[in-house]
Amino acid sequence: METFLKIISQLLATELEMNKEEIYCSLQFTPDGKFGDIAFPCFVLSARLKKSPSQSASELESKLSPPPEITEIRAEGPYLNFKVKPDSLIKEVLGTIHREQSDYGCSDECSGQTVVMDYSSPNIAKPFGIGHLRSTVIGHSLIRIYRSQGYKAIGINHIGDWGTQFGKLIYAFSQWGDSGRLAANPIGELFELYVRFHREAEANPELERGGRECFRKLEEGDQYAVNLWKQFHLYSTAEFDRVYKRLGISFDYQTGESFYNDKMPGVIEELKAKNLTKLSQDALVVDLEQYGMPPCLLKKKDEATLYATRDLAAAIYRFKEFAFDKLLYIVGAEQKLHFQQLFKVIELMGYGWVANCLHVDFGRIKFEGEEMSTRKGNIIVLEEVLDESQRLALRIIEDKNPDIENREQVAEDIGLGAVIFAQFSSRRGKNISFSWDEALNFDGQTGPYLQYTHARISSLERKYGKDIQANIDPALLSDQAEIKLCKQLGQFPLAINTAMRENEPFIIACYLLLLASEFNGYYQRVRVLVEDKSLAEARMFLVSAVRITLRNGLYLLGIKAPVKM
RNA sequence: GCCCCCGUAGCUCAGGUGGAUAGAGCAUCUGCCUUCUAAGCAGAUGGCCACAGGUUCGAGUCCUGUCGGGGGUACCA
Numbered sequence: 001m002e003t004f005l006k007i008i009s010q011l012l013a014t015e016l017e018m019n020k021e022e023i024y025c026s027l028q029f030t031p032d033g034k035f036g037d038i039a040f041p042c043f044v045l046s047a048r049l050k051k052s053p054s055q056s057a058s059e060l061e062s063k064l065s066p067p068p069e070i071t072e073i074r075a076e077g078p079y080l081n082f083k084v085k086p087d088s089l090i091k092e093v094l095g096t097i098h099r100e101q102s103d104y105g106c107s108d109e110c111s112g113q114t115v116v117m118d119y120s121s122p123n124i125a126k127p128f129g130i131g132h133l134r135s136t137v138i139g140h141s142l143i144r145i146y147r148s149q150g151y152k153a154i155g156i157n158h159i160g161d162w163g164t165q166f167g168k169l170i171y172a173f174s175q176w177g178d179s180g181r182l183a184a185n186p187i188g189e190l191f192e193l194y195v196r197f198h199r200e201a202e203a204n205p206e207l208e209r210g211g212r213e214c215f216r217k218l219e220e221g222d223q224y225a226v227n228l229w230k231q232f233h234l235y236s237t238a239e240f241d242r243v244y245k246r247l248g249i250s251f252d253y254q255t256g257e258s259f260y261n262d263k264m265p266g267v268i269e270e271l272k273a274k275n276l277t278k279l280s281q282d283a284l285v286v287d288l289e290q291y292g293m294p295p296c297l298l299k300k301k302d303e304a305t306l307y308a309t310r311d312l313a314a315a316i317y318r319f320k321e322f323a324f325d326k327l328l329y330i331v332g333a334e335q336k337l338h339f340q341q342l343f344k345v346i347e348l349m350g351y352g353w354v355a356n357c358l359h360v361d362f363g364r365i366k367f368e369g370e371e372m373s374t375r376k377g378n379i380i381v382l383e384e385v386l387d388e389s390q391r392l393a394l395r396i397i398e399d400k401n402p403d404i405e406n407r408e409q410v411a412e413d414i415g416l417g418a419v420i421f422a423q424f425s426s427r428r429g430k431n432i433s434f435s436w437d438e439a440l441n442f443d444g445q446t447g448p449y450l451q452y453t454h455a456r457i458s459s460l461e462r463k464y465g466k467d468i469q470a471n472i473d474p475a476l477l478s479d480q481a482e483i484k485l486c487k488q489l490g491q492f493p494l495a496i497n498t499a500m501r502e503n504e505p506f507i508i509a510c511y512l513l514l515l516a517s518e519f520n521g522y523y524q525r526v527r528v529l530v531e532d533k534s535l536a537e538a539r540m541f542l543v544s545a546v547r548i549t550l551r552n553g554l555y556l557l558g559i560k561a562p563v564k565m
Numbered sequence: 566g567c568c569c570c571c572g573u574a575g576c577u578c579a580g581g582u583g584g585a586u587a588g589a590g591c592a593u594c595u596g597c598c599u600u601c602u603a604a605g606c607a608g609a610u611g612g613c614c615a616c617a618g619g620u621u622c623g624a625g626u627c628c629u630g631u632c633g634g635g636g637g638u639a640c641c642a
Contacts, residue, residue, distance in 0.1 A: 293638095
């Protein structure tokens, strides 16, 4: 599709003596094919030519003569619309897809650049809750999206394994813990201790003091505290690994907060040397009052560090280590202020690269309207959701396609598809309210809908049983729906690019739903495997391109595309 | 109190930098499986885009205010 945009922008650039890139960017796809395929909005011309947009459009219409790939140039009000010759469209788009296969949509536009992403970041000693799902799947998807555009993408799981909460846990364990119970059911036991600590702390504030004291000891290297912490860590990462394996996610680095322990003193020294710190209420802070923000706390009055200290050390370390062109934090919107403070401090330290740091925020997940709180113990364990989703998928498979081989695996793929896709069902800024009904819905705008579409086309390919021919006669694909599908297919690279620029995998999810919906409408109405050999060949060429694109898109979202379901 | 985000169909959400008739899905109702997987398709119902002003040729989109919801606001992350 870019081919045609380039041809048109070249044509207009020559005629108007304007910048080609500028025109290229302003071109848009028409709403519904009624007005041709590609539109040039003439609003920008009114100031230049001192004419109304619609006047400019109609003048351009009479001046321009269409190149061979364009059948029609027409002014419609303020828009100048171009109609692409169907033959060219079909050959160009479908040809590209079949040639590039799983690379369709990829580009080397950003090769040579490095992006570092901080995502997932669950806390040890707690179950992997549904609250951490968003960061995990958005980050994973963005890694794949950036890589598809040529970036070297480095994924870091910034595990929450340091901080006051572990002091609390060590304290709780020292009071009520039991090694036997811990070994038998580590996460369950730790979770109970955590909840109990917060419950009892409400009546007895002494506990909070004990927790803080334990964290300070931990930071000082106290043997008892460190040993316990190591155990918690080991148990937790084993649990996380199980979840990540299931989701098909791996990280380049699993360097949690504790990794930056030995890097904090140097950063604090640097801040002091740059005269940025001061003592306020016995705590070591960077004052940000003149920037309208509360101070950034580096050390508590008991000398213990805070997460801002660790994030600061982490950012500086990452730049030294990876010399990134971009650093993304896939972290909930409630930490917005924290990142503003963090970035401001880095800026004050004189590091220009802070301009390339971005907090990619997202809304909360609420459970059927209720706030979820780890402290109070009402948490939805991700594995339970995945289990339930798989179970439901299995039930449907047994009902609809009982003879399928390895049904457990297919059910797992579908179940995961539903849960993961649900995370992309709205722009990331929105809060998501989790409900079992919606999470386990396989109808309509869902992952299984896309997977089902993919499986049906795969089934067609099996029935067809031959290799897809590339030298089809484009004139055989003359149905309006066929042209429309080609246009939609041609916009896939653009969708990926937009998704990357906006750090918004949702864009791809939307694109795929539209593609699948257009395909399903076509498939319902038009028979693909017809008697006429060359017609069947041509339709398979189209339909198979849809499958390739669906699979590539699902891959970018981190969702599997089974060939049967 | 102050700062940030949000308010579009009964519900969940789309509507890239203002621009061509406000769109999907779910739910409800009606059709479509002797032909490529009905996890599908076609259709119907459903909207003073929270409210009030303003900017302009043009506002769901931008500005101000009001109301309603969410988040943040120094020793949690």
